[in-house]
Amino acid sequence: MARITAAIASSHVPAIGAAIDNGKTEDAYWKPIFEGYEWTKQWLKEEKPDVVILVYNDHASAFSMDIIPTFAIGCAEQYQSADEGWGPRPVPTVVGEPDLAWHIAQSCILDEFDLTIINKMDVDHGLTVPMSLMFGQPDAWPVKVVPIAVNVVQYPPPTGNRCWMLGEAIARAVESYPEDLNVQIWGTGGMSHQLQGPRAGLINKAFDNAFLDDLTANPQRLRDMPHIEYLREAGSEGIELVMWLIMRGALGDHVKPLHRHYHVPGSNTAVGHLVLKPE
């Protein structure tokens, strides 16, 4: 039987990807960010997950203004790195897990979560930067990936509560999958940042650290947090944090934090990272 054994939360800043691709991880500016992922890289080598359900948002790469799914699941055999305007990141092809993905799609739809099924798409920094942070620069990624793409660009994005419930539905789907798979779920994006307007550059360390605390201590507060609070406190792009609640919802009532990292800045963004285990 497949099971969700652990979860990872992480920012997915594009400049982090560029720092890795251009060999700058030892630079004074970048080093404190990457050091915070060393524990996780080692831990992943021991955990050896088979599949990662990777929750992220597409940044106008696979989805233009033509089609905007609120929740979409990648059911493809593989995904290429998107050309976001500076050429595709030089990373391995992301290999999918179509059998599990279709199982999750079917199960969730009958569980009243109508996921959009994606059989062809490129994946942007939202998905590939977390992969690079956790696995470095291998010739091939050591896990298969089920992408879950969430709309947080065109308002309204889904509510925190809806994200949480989707996480619960995904967990039920995984538990009913007959193959013996070690599955992790990752929530990506955030933390506080604003990439637009005169208020750009906003960072809120107090908000971010309370968010990291409450994923363990008081997830109900986060589940009930309205969009306006993310916007006011964490900046317009801080809304990406709502996706972490899909990850958290999949873990059940109680979790144990295994590792935590927070650093400002990564480009315009507060970089946050957490590893959680269900209890």
Added chain:
Amino acid sequence: MKQTIHEYLAEFEDIPGTRVYTAQRGRKGYWLNQFCMSLMTPENRERFKADERAYLDEWPMTEAQKQTILNRDYNAALDEGGNIYFLAKVFSTDGLSFLQAVGTMTGMTPEDYQAMMIAGGRSPEGLRSIKDGN
């Protein structure tokens, strides 16, 4: 009681220095954003760079929208319905990072903006609500 969609949307106009990407902005900026998406191939980037005006004229955008791109005035582009993740294709074509391009919207010099980020970023203090001034 649950908020109505009207109340939900009205709150977004109360955030200083911020354009939330609502349906209204999405509709207004449709072609501006679709033009941006076209820059995701090297061939189109080359054609755009060779003659920006001619390339823009291939799109059913308003003149005001075209001017925001020609001027690289990203605040004006937001007002014309642009979204930053779409506009990123334009500044990436220019070889600018998010840090470099985003800073241009703040009225700060690139050096000052970078220094502010390294010092911990912009505080939300006084920038949460126009109405409440907090």
